[in-house]
Amino acid sequence: MAATETLLRVRDYDLAATLDSGQVFRWRQKENSWIGVVGKNSVRLTQTPAGIFAETDAPQKNWDWLRDYLQTEIELGKILKAFPDDAPMRNAVASCRGLRLLRQDPWECLASFILSSTKQIVQIRQIVALLCERFGDRLTPQPPISSEVNYSFPSPEQIAAATEKELRACKMGFRAPNLLAAARQIADGKFDLEKIRRLDYAEARAELMKLRGVGGKIADCVLLFAYGFDSAFPVDVWIERALQRLYFPRRRASEPRLRRFAATHFGPHAGYAQQYLFHYMRTKLK
DNA sequence: AGCCAGGCTTGGT
DNA sequence: ACCAAGCATGGC
Numbered sequence: 001m002a003a004t005e006t007l008l009r010v011r012d013y014d015l016a017a018t019l020d021s022g023q024v025f026r027w028r029q030k031e032n033s034w035i036g037v038v039g040k041n042s043v044r045l046t047q048t049p050a051g052i053f054a055e056t057d058a059p060q061k062n063w064d065w066l067r068d069y070l071q072t073e074i075e076l077g078k079i080l081k082a083f084p085d086d087a088p089m090r091n092a093v094a095s096c097r098g099l100r101l102l103r104q105d106p107w108e109c110l111a112s113f114i115l116s117s118t119k120q121i122v123q124i125r126q127i128v129a130l131l132c133e134r135f136g137d138r139l140t141p142q143p144p145i146s147s148e149v150n151y152s153f154p155s156p157e158q159i160a161a162a163t164e165k166e167l168r169a170c171k172m173g174f175r176a177p178n179l180l181a182a183a184r185q186i187a188d189g190k191f192d193l194e195k196i197r198r199l200d201y202a203e204a205r206a207e208l209m210k211l212r213g214v215g216g217k218i219a220d221c222v223l224l225f226a227y228g229f230d231s232a233f234p235v236d237v238w239i240e241r242a243l244q245r246l247y248f249p250r251r252r253a254s255e256p257r258l259r260r261f262a263a264t265h266f267g268p269h270a271g272y273a274q275q276y277l278f279h280y281m282r283t284k285l286k
Numbered sequence: 287a288g289c290c291a292g293g294c295t296t297g298g299t
Numbered sequence: 300a301c302c303a304a305g306c307a308t309g310g311c
Contacts, residue, residue, distance in 0.1 A: 116307090116308085117291095117307070117308040117309065118291080118292085118306070118307040118308050118309085119292085119293085119294090119306080119307075119308090120294075120295075120305095120306060120307080122294075122295075123292090123293070123294055123295085123306090126293095126294080127292095127293095168292085171292065171293065171294085172292075172293095173291065173292030173293070174290090174291040174292065174309095175291090175292085176292095178309090212309090212310085213308085213309065213310085214309085215308065215309050215310085216308095216309095217307095217308065217309090218308075218309085236307070236308080237306090237307055237308090238307090
């Protein structure tokens, strides 16, 4: 039965923390709900005691795409149990109960993180919103499900057809040529985002880093948030500060030292651990 | 190794 | 209201 709404029964899922934790930049809060776009679907999500209530403009035959995006089927408990048993991790888990990792579209994730460099989250949201309005597909609103116009994330082809000047007008500055180059390589078939899935972590990371404007941090974000490489551990200044403060409070640890520590300390779900530390640091410390 | 590349937010006056 | 400093990643 095609329907425009469903209830995803899930517990231990903090929708607000998940959609507002710096892994994705398209969701906005409206009253008690979150409005966003997944693929070509405008989506409204509402946290309820029974789970996540989801509404879309178009009727859906099944909701697998949304379950996959929200990662509602994973066993969070198992992941949390695999975290190192130390005080910082216990505190982070206790204060960010229900924080999840999404499974995003690789191109949207890559493009968003190319735009993220040396930007704060509020600014990344603005840039991405402008980019979608100007180059994405207009999605027709269906009252009363949605009253506002939404836009799909522009495809590599849509961005490849733009000029650097038009992209700069979305306030992305020096990131414009990087985004344009990536879009063109992908649109021309010279860079294959699907191939990344078949590589191991180190190979996949090296492959992404061939793109201009993609260093280790951005590659790790894409590997973690879009491809599900759970061992990817993006190290940005927040995480560096968190590691320094939580694990080396007495002595100053060099950046390579912190990286080596992170690579071995957090186990097979290091990426999840990173998200908990990041959110803990952003919301609870300083 | 150290500087440079938007533009928005924050903090000081 | 204004102006300076801060943000935070990759490339050269």
